[in-house]
Amino acid sequence: MSRIGKLPIKIPANVDISCSGPDLTVKGKFGTLHNTIPDAIGIEEIDGSLIVNVKDNTRSNRALHGLYRTLINNMVTGVSEQFQITLNLQGVGYRASVQGNSIILNLGYSHPVELVIPEGISVEVVQNTTINLKACDKGNLGLFASNIRSWRPPEPYKGKGILYKGEIVKRKAGKSGKK
Template sequence: MSRIGKLPIKVPENVNINLHESELTVKGTFGTLKLSIPDNIVVDNNDNILSVTLKNETRNIRALHGLYRTLINNMVIGVSEQFTIILELKGVGYRATVQGKEIILNLGYSHPVIIEIPDTISVEVIQNTTINLKSCNKELLGLFAANIRAWRRPEPYKGKGILYKNEQIVRKAGKSAK
């Protein structure tokens, strides 16, 4: 049995959980998330404590036990608290602005980079170089942050690029003179 899969999930009072056949719906103050659960995984709700168990123990189903427990836990945390990712722009002239449902990045290219913001993600730009991303869906939030970061990955010589907050870049020495 999975060590992570057998841990109970505590559900806050402001979160409603609805399990209909194999569809789990989690509704809270910050949104609603849905997840379809395989037939061999059982989710029980007893006094606002969720437990994830298995019907039969095949190798493939045991591999999914901890995964689905973690996905459900992330859904509960997301709709009650929200997840936050902070990106920092480091480089001369690097800046970001939000216009409507688009984020516009100036990253040293000859053109500005325009990225469409998904509906479930809120974006806030602080001092042109710090981007706060918030969402109840952890998977979508991480994917969107990775898409922004892909435009200028941190480089090891000068440390320029788009970094996660508190990320340490391993720096390399430049060319050595003769």
């Protein structure tokens, strides 16, 4: 049995969970999320909390136990509180702006980079160098943040690039001159 899979999932008051066959739907203040649960995983609601069980105790089913418990917990947390990722632009002339349904990044290239904001993700730019991303789906939020970051990952010599909030870039010494 998975240690994480055994933990109950507390359901907040403003979250509705419905399970019809393998389809799980979680509705809350910030949106609705859907997921398909395999037949080997069972879900029970007891006293305002969800318990995820394994029906058949095989190796592959035990491997899915903790995974689906975490996925369901992220769905409940996302629709009740939302997830947030903050990106910082470090570099001379690096800036971002939101125009309609896209984010425009000036990252030192000869052209601005324009990325379409996916459905369900809200983007806020603070002081041209800080990007706040919010969404109820943790997977899509992380994927979009890594897509933005892939245009200028942090480099160790000058420390320039797109960094996550609180990330520290370990700096390297540059070339030393001839002796």
